[in-house]
Amino acid sequence: MSKALRTLMYKELLRFWKVGFQTVGAPVLTALLYLLVFSHVLDRQVEVYGGVGYTAFLVPGLIMMSLLQNAFSNSSSSLIQSKVTGNLVFVLLTPISYREFFAAYVLAAVIRGLLVGAGVWAVTLWFVDLPYAHPLWILVFASLGGAIMASLGVIAGIWADKFDQLAAFQNFVVMPLTFLSGVFYSIHSLPEFWQRVSHVNPFFYMIDGFRYGFFGQSDVSPWISALVAGGSFVALALVTLNMLARGYKLRS
Template sequence: MNLQAIKAIYVYEMSRMRRTLLQSIVSPVLSTSLYFVVFGTAIGARIETVEGIHYGSFIVPGLIMLTLLQNSISNASFGIYFPKFVGTIYEVLSAPVNFLEIVIGYAGAAATKSIILGLIILATAHLFVPLHIEHPVLMVFFLVLTAVTFSLFGFIIGIWADNFEKLQLIPMLIVTPLVFLGGSFYSIEMLPETWQTVTLFNPVLYLVSGFRWSFFGQSDVSVHVSLIMIGVFLLACMSIVWWMFKTGYKLRT
């Protein structure tokens, strides 16, 4: 394992966060704060509690997960796409560095940035709503596992994308709607029975539900099912990344 190569890629990617603090940290935190104001205050005035939980507190895990998914994907996809765009990826591929070290460097940095942002938003949430985390260790585990998984997913998008439009296509048209429809701001028990069944096919539901369980000990689906679903998606992403490097898919041309 070439730790020096991993460190070089990781440090370079992390330095981009320091250079763009306004875009990387300030903007997402302000956007999430607006969600607290709109959903927590306006809608919370009409829906006081959900499953016995204060509505403002209930939406915190969903808001963190929304930001975590969006930033994990965007950080990782842009991190690998930009070297492809300017041509420096060929220098990385020709160096004595294997694909695993490249992935750890890029995806690891993307996951780290997303985790930092998630923790900042968690701290910000305390300014708006009363919050108590029943299972803090499991909460951190879910946070890290989800950040790593979707950083790998973003890495795949970055390799697949041929232009900046494609880079935003899947996050904007698929991932964000799935998050909003995955129980981020409501319990699926509030839906008609038919839509409850449909929602069970939304993979983001299991992420949000498991993460919410770590906060309140309540969820729409079993926490064990949530962990299994995240594990399956993680293995799928790892397999696709391995195949892309093995075949040179959109990397060698």
């Protein structure tokens, strides 16, 4: 890893760490509120998998949802802020290659996602004892999910010229895909039509695979989920690298 790449990644990490209350603390609190409300209302009424209570089912979904949203936020908000304020020029004037640029933004965003995910996991330990059936799958899906959303964040950050365009991307693309991915329910509890729709949502595979790591049970095979998530990352990474190599909206 080159010094330039490490520095850009360090800058991105330092940027969110300096406002950690907002970038790590706030999403952990939000996830905790979801847990308190939904588990209170539904825990005794819903059993999603055999022998798995609703609160236990919900926690991996909340961890993954927070991880995905924050990985996206990190790269997208950093880029749009740097573009709008003009300080992205300090990176663009340097010998940093587009591949290093991509790697630094994605790695930093994955680390923030993992940190927030770990925070949500830590606070939910008070409420539920989770099994850890396949820890390696947990790590694989957490990292892949973070990388997918970080890449999507880079695309959105480069594409958006204004904060409201980025907010639209977040509200009309990221949020619906996250909420309709099975964070709060198993897709087997949906009508058949919506089950089919869920199967074209890549977020569903990330969350389902992640949940498999805890319970050893999932709606689809973790290998299929890994294939979809891995393929999604490769596709998004290629799109992002192409945009960066062409200097799309960065170099005129």
